[in-house]
Amino acid sequence: MGHxxxxxxxxxxxxxxxxxALSEDGDxxxxxxxxxxxxxxxxxxxxxxxxxxxxxxxxxxxxxIHRMHEQMGEVKxxxxxxxxxxxVDYLHALAWNWAYVGAVEKLMGxxxxxxxxxxxxxxxxxxxxxxxxxxxxxxxxxxxxxxxxLYGFADRERILDILQIxxxxxxTYCYFRFGGVVTDVTDEFIAxxxxxCRDFTQRLPMYRDLVTxxxxxxxxxxDIGVLSxxxxxxxxxxxxxxxxxxxxxxxxxxxxxxxxxxxxxxIPTGQAGDAMDRxxxxxxxxxxxxxxxxxxxxxxxxxxxxxxxxPERVIPPKGEIYxxxxxxxxxxxxxxxxxxxxxxYRLKLRSPSFSNLSLFAELAQGTLLADAISIxxxxxxxxxxxxx
Amino acid sequence: MIAQLTAWLMHPLGHMIAALxxxxxxxxxxxxxxxxxxxxxxxxxxxxxxxxxxxxxxxxQPVADAGKLIxxxxxxxxxxxxxxxxxxxxxxxxxxxxxxxxIPFSPLLTGMDVxxxxxxxxxxxxxxxxxxxxxxxxxxxxxxxxxAARAVAQAVAYEIPLLxxxxxxxxxxxxxxxxxxxQEQTRGLLSWNVFTHPLAFFIFFVASVAETNRxxxxxxxxxxxxxxxxxxxxxxxxxxxxFLAEYSYMVIVCAVATALFxxxxxxxxxxxxxxxxxxxxxxxxxMMWFRWTxxxxxxxxxxNICWKWLIPLGLLNLVVTALMIKLVR
Numbered sequence: 014m015g016h017x018x019x020x021x022x023x024x025x026x027x028x029x030x031x032x033x034a035l036s037e038d039g040d041x042x043x044x045x046x047x048x049x050x051x052x053x054x055x056x057x058x059x060x061x062x063x064x065x066x067x068x069x070x071x072x073x074x075x076x077x078i079h080r081m082h083e084q085m086g087e088v089k090x091x092x093x094x095x096x097x098x099x100x101v102d103y104l105h106a107l108a109w110n111w112a113y114v115g116a117v118e119k120l121m122g123x124x125x126x127x128x129x130x131x132x133x134x135x136x137x138x139x140x141x142x143x144x145x146x147x148x149x150x151x152x153x154x155x156x157x158x159x160x161x162x163l164y165g166f167a168d169r170e171r172i173l174d175i176l177q178i179x180x181x182x183x184x185t186y187c188y189f190r191f192g193g194v195v196t197d198v199t200d201e202f203i204a205x206x207x208x209x210c211r212d213f214t215q216r217l218p219m220y221r222d223l224v225t226x227x228x229x230x231x232x233x234x235x236d237i238g239v240l241s242x243x244x245x246x247x248x249x250x251x252x253x254x255x256x257x258x259x260x261x262x263x264x265x266x267x268x269x270x271x272x273x274x275x276x277x278x279x280i281p282t283g284q285a286g287d288a289m290d291r292x293x294x295x296x297x298x299x300x301x302x303x304x305x306x307x308x309x310x311x312x313x314x315x316x317x318x319x320x321x322x323x324p325e326r327v328i329p330p331k332g333e334i335y336x337x338x339x340x341x342x343x344x345x346x347x348x349x350x351x352x353x354x355x356x357x358y359r360l361k362l363r364s365p366s367f368s369n370l371s372l373f374a375e376l377a378q379g380t381l382l383a384d385a386i387s388i389x390x391x392x393x394x395x396x397x398x399x400x401x
Numbered sequence: 402m403i404a405q406l407t408a409w410l411m412h413p414l415g416h417m418i419a420a421l422x423x424x425x426x427x428x429x430x431x432x433x434x435x436x437x438x439x440x441x442x443x444x445x446x447x448x449x450x451x452x453x454x455x456x457x458x459x460x461x462q463p464v465a466d467a468g469k470l471i472x473x474x475x476x477x478x479x480x481x482x483x484x485x486x487x488x489x490x491x492x493x494x495x496x497x498x499x500x501x502x503x504i505p506f507s508p509l510l511t512g513m514d515v516x517x518x519x520x521x522x523x524x525x526x527x528x529x530x531x532x533x534x535x536x537x538x539x540x541x542x543x544x545x546x547x548x549a550a551r552a553v554a555q556a557v558a559y560e561i562p563l564l565x566x567x568x569x570x571x572x573x574x575x576x577x578x579x580x581x582x583x584q585e586q587t588r589g590l591l592s593w594n595v596f597t598h599p600l601a602f603f604i605f606f607v608a609s610v611a612e613t614n615r616x617x618x619x620x621x622x623x624x625x626x627x628x629x630x631x632x633x634x635x636x637x638x639x640x641x642x643x644f645l646a647e648y649s650y651m652v653i654v655c656a657v658a659t660a661l662f663x664x665x666x667x668x669x670x671x672x673x674x675x676x677x678x679x680x681x682x683x684x685x686x687x688m689m690w691f692r693w694t695x696x697x698x699x700x701x702x703x704x705n706i707c708w709k710w711l712i713p714l715g716l717l718n719l720v721v722t723a724l725m726i727k728l729v730r
Contacts, residue, residue: 044543052625066547066700155625157616157697163447229617229696382547383699386626 027060027074041069048077052155052386055396059373059389066382071374079400086360091117091191091327094360099185101362102398104144107137108340110189115270116336116347117191120329126317129193130272134309135206136176136188137338138302142213143172144341145295145302148393152292153224155390156233161224168216171209178202191327193319203310210303210310217300225296234289238376238388241286248375249368252343253294254392258286264339276308288391295393328355342366342393366398413513417502420512424501428649435648436463438682439689446693470644473637478541481634485539490635490642493532496525497649504656505580507666507673519567519577522657523560526612526650530556533614533621533631536643540634548630551700552614552621558707559611565715566605569722570594570661579657583665593664600718602662604711606684609654611703613647616692620700655684 047058056077062069082101086094098113099106111133118125125133146169150162173183179198180188188194224230240250242258255262261280265273281297283290331353337346343365350359369392377385409415437452437460444451452459477483503518505511515521530553537549573594574582586592595602611618622630632643659665659680666673698706 042543042546044547051628063547153696157619157623157625158695159443160447160693163449167448227696229698229702232702233696233699381699381701383623383626383697 027058027072040064048074052389053396054151054394057370057394057396057399061377061382061385063382068377068380068382068385071377071385073370073373075370075400077400078397080397082401083360083362086357086362088356090355091329091357094357095190096185096187099182099187100397101364101401102340102342102345102366102395103185104147104395105140105341106184106186107133107140107188108338108345110186111137111271112336112338112340112345112347114189114191115338116334116349117327117329119336120332120334120349120351121191121324121327123192123320123323125193125271126320127272127314128197128316129318129320131309131313132179132194132198132318133189134272134276135198135306135313136179136186136194138306138309139172139176139206139209140186141341142299142302143169143176145299146172148295148341149220152390152393153230155386156230158224158230161220164220164223168213171205171212175202175205175209178205190319192323193317195319197318198313203313206306207310210307213303214300217296220296225292231289233383233387234292234391235287236285237288237384238380238391239285239287240372240376244372244375245286248372250343250372251365251368252340252393253291253298254343254369254372256280257283257291257294257391259284259290264337264344268337270336270338272309273305275312276305278305288387291391291393326355328353337363340365342395342398343369362401364398364401366392366394366396367401370394370399417513420502421498424498424512427501428497428645428652431652432645432648433463433467435651435685436466438685439692442686442689443693446690467641470637470641475637475639476634478634480541482539482541485535486634487639489532489536489539490639490646492535493529493646494642494649496528497646497653499525500650500653501656503579504653505583505660505665506656506677508580508584510674511580514580515578517577518579519571519582519657519661522579522653523564523567526653527556527560529646529650532646536635537631540631542634544627544629544633545631548621548623548627548633551623551627552631554700555611555614555618555620555703558704559608559711562604562707562711562715563608563612565712565719566598566601566608567661569598569601569715569719572719572722572726573597579660579665583660583667586664587667590664590667593662593667595662595664598662598718598722600714601722602658604715604718605658605662606687607706608711609658610688610691611707613650613654613688615647615651615688617695617697618703619692619697620703623697625697651685651688652681655681655688658684 042063044061044063045058046061047053048056058074058077059071060074061071082097085097095113098109101109146165150165153161176186177183179196179202180186240254240258242260245255245258245260251262259282261282263280266280278301281294281301283294329351331351333350335346335348337344344363345365346363348361348363349357352358373389373392376388380388410419440462441451452462455461455465477486500522502512503515503521533552534549537545537552570582571577574585576582586594614621622632632640635643659677663680666677668676
């Protein structure tokens with residue numbers, strides 16, 4: 014035949030690196046979930062050692078969609094780097110926008126006009142709902158329910174239409190600028206957002222009746238992937254994953270930025286820390302986001318949308334700064350080290366999905382393959398954000 | 402000429418050959434109808450139109466799908482067992498034809514009036530799990546292997562409640578001939594077995610959804626876990642045959658359910674065949690409804706439903722039926 018079939022099938026470096034750790038009875042199977050697999054929702058690869066359908070050991074392999082965002086930050090000027098932020102986490106692009114412009118503003122001491130702050134809150138929360146809706150549909154898809162994603166997309170589509178009016182794009186937004194936002198919101202935007210909030214408040218109970226209460230769904234989520242608060246802290250988990258474990262940590266509340274301290278909202282938390290709790294937390298967060306948007310629309314002041322006393326060129330002084338915002342997946346952090354030139358000396362992006370993925374290996378140990386898929390879905394991973 | 406043909410058709414062998422040809426045609430056309438129906442039902446449940454571009458109302462969509470499948474290259478994966486790999490889809494499809502033979506579409510329209518018709522169907526439909534096992538083993542793919550293991554465990558577990566529920570009806574009628582069982586139920590709506598054996602009907606229907614690997618019990622091909630399970634490596638008509646077999650088994654189990662529980666061809670005004678088909682497609686619609694509504698159960702949950710609920714309930718139903726028959730007669 015010219016080649017040894019078995020030689021070819023033993024796999025690459027990662028599979029081989031995995032092999033010495035194989036159990037001694039030798040009755041296990043190494044399975045590569047990904048990099049192309051329907052349940053990873055992107056190019057993530059997880060090497061698992063299977064004993065029957067039970068997972069003995071698993072290890073995520075990253076880097077398939079690494080685009081060197083941090084390096085690009087060092088070679089581009091501050092404004093040139095703005096469009097990159099919409100592409101780190103394409104589902105909650107505005108939060109990344111915000112983390113980056115927020116860091117630069119903090120370093121340069123730029124004050125953002127109040128109207129711009131409120132617009133940022135409204136658009137960012139709308140974006141959070143759209144991100145959670147997509148997660149919801151995709152998670153149900155992981156569990157074998159095909160229909161919810163189309164219901165979720167119907168609502169998400171309305172959000173995308175609304176955001177398109179002001180941002181001009183539908184997915185990879187580049188809307189925030191240093192000292193404000195690029196365009197003012199229109200009356201049409203406000204009217205549509207109000208209408209959406211009213212409708213969506215009625216859609217959420219429908220989702221609960223149709224999907225959340227389903228016996229099969231509960232069987233697939235309850236007591237699956239129980240994450241203790243201690244373990245969540247150990248891995249640096251944030252966002253709904255941490256809150257599902259009962260830790261009420263939310264950057265918007267505990268490190269308040271912008272006008273979040275003026276808006277009333279609850280921080281939903283779970284008790285057991287299982288997949289169902291993470292699910293419930295995200296569903297409750299959508300309702301809270303609607304609450305925030307409604308308040309922000311009421312309080313929206315008149316005025317500039319971009320700071321009038323902006324310097325001509327954005328060149329921050331020497332120094333370092335860290336700025337964090339609450340993204341749909343958790344704490345988004347930007348650490349910026351400036352040497353006083355037009356380009357950052359170092360730009361570090363803290364992505365929540367990376368921390369949340371790290372705990373997958375421990376959480377999936379000893380579970381069934383189907384449960385591991387459910388756990389992975391409940392972590393709400395966005396693969397480009399992991400690799401950055 | 403006509404007389405000759407009729408005489409030939411009256412001969413058991415001629416009758417069977419004609420029936421087999423008719424069944425093949427029915428299976429083929431039925432595949433097209435069900436593909437269209439599945440996509441339209443899915444569209445309806447998901448609030449979208451479904452196919453409507455190819456042909457009027459998208460009616461030619463299944464033809465286009467079939468054309469695509471037929472014209473695709475048949476690839477054999479490296480390291481696969483060629484014989485097993487290609488025997489599997491054929492072995493999955495072939496028993497379908499035999500399973501259709503004893504089904505009474507109307508009092509006169511039966512492929513072959515066998516005394517053990519029910520047993521014939523159950524025996525030959527059991528071959529399907531062997532085909533899935535061969536496909537999974539022969540593919541040289543780990544996902545296929547896992548899918549095959551699931552398929553076998555599932556088929557073995559769910560054949561028991563299926564048989565138990567069928568037995569209850571057979572006890573009452575005293576026959577395994579589907580025509581006889583259907584004939585028994587033509588004495589008005591209340592003589593339908595679904596009213597006398599509601600539990601058996603429920604068990605039969607749940608078990609048959611599992612036997613045909615339909616959602617929420619579609620674990621052998623669970624695409625979010627096993628990409629496509631046992632048919633991961635199949636392309637073109639290799640996949641097409643599995644697909645066609647799945648739809649044909651759906652028709653078979655729904656037809657058996659109709660004959661056993663829903664009065665067969667019984668119904669007013671229209672000829673029996675239309676009533677029979679209407680009931681079959683009604684049941685198929687319910688199966689599609691399941692698929693587009695429910696998430697998938699986990700494997701241990703699937704077996705729990707079977708061993709902890711369906712089999713004890715099936716046994717109970719059987720014992721109660723036997724007692725009732727003993728007391729009444």
